[in-house]
Amino acid sequence: MENQDINITIIDRDGVTHKIEAPTDMAMNLMEVVRSYELAPEGTIGVCGGMAMCASCQCYVLSDTELPEMQDDEEAMLSEAFYVQDNSRLGCQIQMTPEMEGLEVELAPES
């Protein structure tokens, strides 16, 4: 079977850079990829389970990778979250696709 993995880079909350392979055929989003690699302690990321309702998976997109457009609920959540910057996104709203090869993100501080 063809390899469905893509290479992405995640900088964790301690500033450590992780180059990891993310599957694109498992209906996983970025938050779930971070959890599966345990790059942030359980209970500090994906708290709401991925409903765009807690902002615990907020990250800063560092690469110019094209990402799915922000939906209303993500935008609303980010408008209430802290440490928000122009390149903030919620990891749970970014489904991994082959087009995201080379994606680089930094996890926002816990809040």
Added chain:
Amino acid sequence: MITTDILIIGAGPTGLFTVFEAGLLKLKCHLIDALPQPGGQCSEIYPKKPIYDIPAYPEILAGDLTEKLLEQCKQFEPGFTLGERAETIEKQDDGTFIVTTNKGTKHHAPVVAIAGGLGSFEPRKPLIDNISDYEDKGVEYMIKEPEMYRDKNVVIAGGGDSALDWTIFLADVASSVTLVHRRNEFRGHLDSVEKVQELKSAGKINLITPAEITAINGDGKVESVEVTKKDDAPVNIETDHFIPLFGLSPKLGPIANWGLEIEKNAIKVNNALDYQTNIPGIFAIGDVNTYPGKLKLILCGFHEATLMCQAAYKIIHPGKRYVLKYTTVSGVDGFDGTRKEAPKAVVKAIQ
């Protein structure tokens, strides 16, 4: 002192179902929860979201699940200490426990079941340097007694349902209400958004968007807050209260210091037997526990609660004989005197 058989910490779905299973064994339960209402995450974070993996419910809203669980355990008359966080636990010489909340309420029980989910919900605090100096001195992250705002000036910050709902409520109570939100759009039920629009148009509230509270001023208590509107110079608004409503986030909190074995922000339990922790008499069930193969699902919490109650029975009634009974056969005898049972079959000859 509140006394009970099983003291449950956390009134989410797992905690509520524990009341029912314990009740079948004639054990009484009391629940402590930091939130002002039962239901845990289901009622606090996503009451309007459908859940699809509750057995026998192809689809049920999280809020409705809470209601059904409350209805199911009602006849076992659970006690509730709501809006208080379990703070300390002391093991007594006889092996029982005393749990004290942050408000000083004491609970005494032979068995403690921690069904705390991801922990107690703590308000998310805005990033204002001196905000902690004003907590309970004009800054409140949760509205517990609406009457304390009567004829006061109030500034609310936030853009979700609670910010909208309290703005509407306090518009009639406070002498002035100012709602500040980072953007022009609000996320809430349509009727709440429309009501706030009405109040604004009628001049009954002040609405400042897109803006943020950037400082708090006052000598020993809140006297004014600084509001910064995008691209404008900050302005000071005189107020008696500042209520930031930015949602809640769960923290394991004081439970982490109870001497329990913790792994990955969860409590390690013996899943081969009864979900007991490393301290005999203290159990952990639902999302708060961890063991090899753990899945954080409501339905797994129900199973864990059921097995835990059997172990609790043995602690509370050592040596007493017990045999599992089916509700279809035995019915359900409530502590309130009610009885549910299957109607008796009619036996009659056909002539």
